[in-house]
Amino acid sequence: MSSLVLYFQMHQPRRLRRYSVFDTGTDYFDDARNEAICKRVAERSYSTATAKLLDLARRHGGQFRFSIGITGILIAQLRKWAPHVLDNLAALAETGCMEIVGETFYHSLSFLYDRDEFAAQIDMHEQAVIEAFGVTPAVFRNTEMIYSNDLAKWLVGHENYKAILTEGADQVLHGKSPNRAYRPAGVDGDGAPALLLRNYPLSDDLAFRFGRCESMASPDALLGELDRLDGPLCNLFIDMESLGEHQPAGCGVFDFLERVPNSVIATADHDFRTVSEAAATITDDAPRLNVPDFISWADTERDLTAWLANAMQSNALADLYKVRPKIEAVADATEREALLADWRRLTTADHYYYMATKTTEDGFIHKYFSPYDSPYDAFINFMNVLDNLRTRLE
Numbered sequence: 001m002s003s004l005v006l007y008f009q010m011h012q013p014r015r016l017r018r019y020s021v022f023d024t025g026t027d028y029f030d031d032a033r034n035e036a037i038c039k040r041v042a043e044r045s046y047s048t049a050t051a052k053l054l055d056l057a058r059r060h061g062g063q064f065r066f067s068i069g070i071t072g073i074l075i076a077q078l079r080k081w082a083p084h085v086l087d088n089l090a091a092l093a094e095t096g097c098m099e100i101v102g103e104t105f106y107h108s109l110s111f112l113y114d115r116d117e118f119a120a121q122i123d124m125h126e127q128a129v130i131e132a133f134g135v136t137p138a139v140f141r142n143t144e145m146i147y148s149n150d151l152a153k154w155l156v157g158h159e160n161y162k163a164i165l166t167e168g169a170d171q172v173l174h175g176k177s178p179n180r181a182y183r184p185a186g187v188d189g190d191g192a193p194a195l196l197l198r199n200y201p202l203s204d205d206l207a208f209r210f211g212r213c214e215s216m217a218s219p220d221a222l223l224g225e226l227d228r229l230d231g232p233l234c235n236l237f238i239d240m241e242s243l244g245e246h247q248p249a250g251c252g253v254f255d256f257l258e259r260v261p262n263s264v265i266a267t268a269d270h271d272f273r274t275v276s277e278a279a280a281t282i283t284d285d286a287p288r289l290n291v292p293d294f295i296s297w298a299d300t301e302r303d304l305t306a307w308l309a310n311a312m313q314s315n316a317l318a319d320l321y322k323v324r325p326k327i328e329a330v331a332d333a334t335e336r337e338a339l340l341a342d343w344r345r346l347t348t349a350d351h352y353y354y355m356a357t358k359t360t361e362d363g364f365i366h367k368y369f370s371p372y373d374s375p376y377d378a379f380i381n382f383m384n385v386l387d388n389l390r391t392r393l394e
């Protein structure tokens with residue numbers, strides 16, 4: 001028997017406005033654009049997808065189960081511009097069929113630079129989830145599924161998560177299957193969290209190649225993939241925007257989502273599980289997975305090069321994280337909190353994603369998502385904002 005483990009990631013950054021060296025204001029964010037994009041994605045994807053998931057959860061009486069991750073900065077934007085999406089998610093949480101996954105509030109790379117800030121953003125996200133949906137996350141997914149052995153060790157010492165989600169990257173599996181739960185290398189004892197690995201070929205078929213690949217041609221085709229699985233778990237982890245935004249409704253993706261639960265539930269060989277339920281399948285003799293270097297679910301390299309492949313990205317991130325200790329030293333509490341709030345919004349990984357200079361197919365994807373004319377424009381704009389923030393400190 002194998003289980004289909006569906007996880008949908010929801011995130012939208014708060015994009016910067018065009019900010020020149022001559023600007024002196026502290027209004028750094030293009031909220032006219034952010035509002036328009038949030039409403040557009042809500043209309044095309046979030047509203048229909050969450051309503052569909054709610055209907056399926058209620059209709060199948062708890063047999064259809066799945067998980068969702070939503071960043072804190074998106075929760076804040078939806079509260080202002082598309083509150084009905086949060087209402088749908090809250091109703092889904094009440095069904096008990098949906099599990100909310102923990103992460104960093106600002107979708108940041110803080111684990112790489114500042115572990116205290118990383119802990120603070122995890123706590124902020126947990127509180128936001130409790131307030132919005134009345135649940136406490138039990139499974140963790142770092143920004144963009146960035147993971148290494150070091151993350152597992154840190155989480156065991158600081159947070160109480162039963163599992164971690166990451167990419168089933170070839171460079172760490174070395175031929176092993178992504179379709180089972182692992183224990184992290186270097187973490188001893190029964191308290192070690194389970195590692196759940198994204199089946200990236202099938203996940204990408206759904207997210208990027210739907211309608212153009214055999215595995216997602218129909219629910220029966222997906223069932224055939226489950227029948228041939230070399231393990232008990234099929235972890236399909238995708239962006240929620242793939243439903244309706246990247247894969248438009250006209251291509252049949254919502255009809256596919258509608259039909260999959262009936263096909264899976266009708267068999268005696270397969271079921272649906274949340275990520276916590278998938279983690280519970282781990283056995284006492286589960287193998288260790290050694291991930292000495294960071295992996296992620298981004299780009300074909302599945303490493304950190306989406307955000308750290310060039311000097312612009314590295315310098316921008318290094319300069320940003322030098323600022324936080326200076327903010328913490330500001331005596332006036334009101335001013336300190338205002339500075340820290342703006343600084344934290346600059347930690348969002350998307351700002352550095354826009355600075356990527358890749359020229360492969362990944363480069364076209366970076367360009368597609370970027371609001372800038374070029375990576376250099378993204379870097380200059382970001383540094384202008386950061387310079388203003390540093391001037392406020394002085």
